[in-house]
Amino acid sequence: EPEVTQTPSHQVTQMGQEVILRCVPISNHLYFYWYRQILGQKVEFLVSFYNNEISEKSEIFDDQFSVERPDGSNFTLKIRSTKLEDSAMYFCASSEALWANTEAFFGQGTRLTVV
């Protein structure tokens, strides 16, 4: 069964450093999403991406965040200067069509720890 894969599974970084979280969506999917989940809290929407551009973003997704689909298979989330409060599990998801019309599949997540 096709899966969304994320690397690395765990990333530890110093405060102020840049991190790039990587995702490989399911190959025929067209819509891509990043969510985060601070430990013990709800899953929060960060950004959606379609047709090589951001289609929607939340207030969490400020200038420190960016997304890219550099080569047609990877979908990356970059945090330019990490803060302690960026520590969370980051989930990538993808869907073949708009989420309401078809299921979105989540990756297994990247646990980011900022120290």
Add this chain to the structure above:
Amino acid sequence: GENVEQHPSTLSVQEGDSAVIKCTYSDSASNYFPWYKQELGKRPQLIIDIRSNVGEKKDQRIAVTLNKTAKHFSLHITETQPEDSAVYFCAGREIGGFKTIFGAGTRLFVKA
């Protein structure tokens, strides 16, 4: 924007009993409501969803009901089993929109 409230935050039931988790949403334009199950350390997985043109949907031991007027929807799990123990998230989004908003989650414990 959309806000989804979920109750209770924790639910403990005996094996074989039913479990009910309730959610309310704020945006009347929301008309797609998925439910996700997340086991410890794993990814959220879709277990059932409902669209606003339907009042109820059932899949084996799981059912979801939707009241559009009251803007609330509920997950019902019957004949609970220990493997049902997990965190359950409700969510809502507007069809045609890109953002799915999740509730805070319900940690379900099923005691054998």
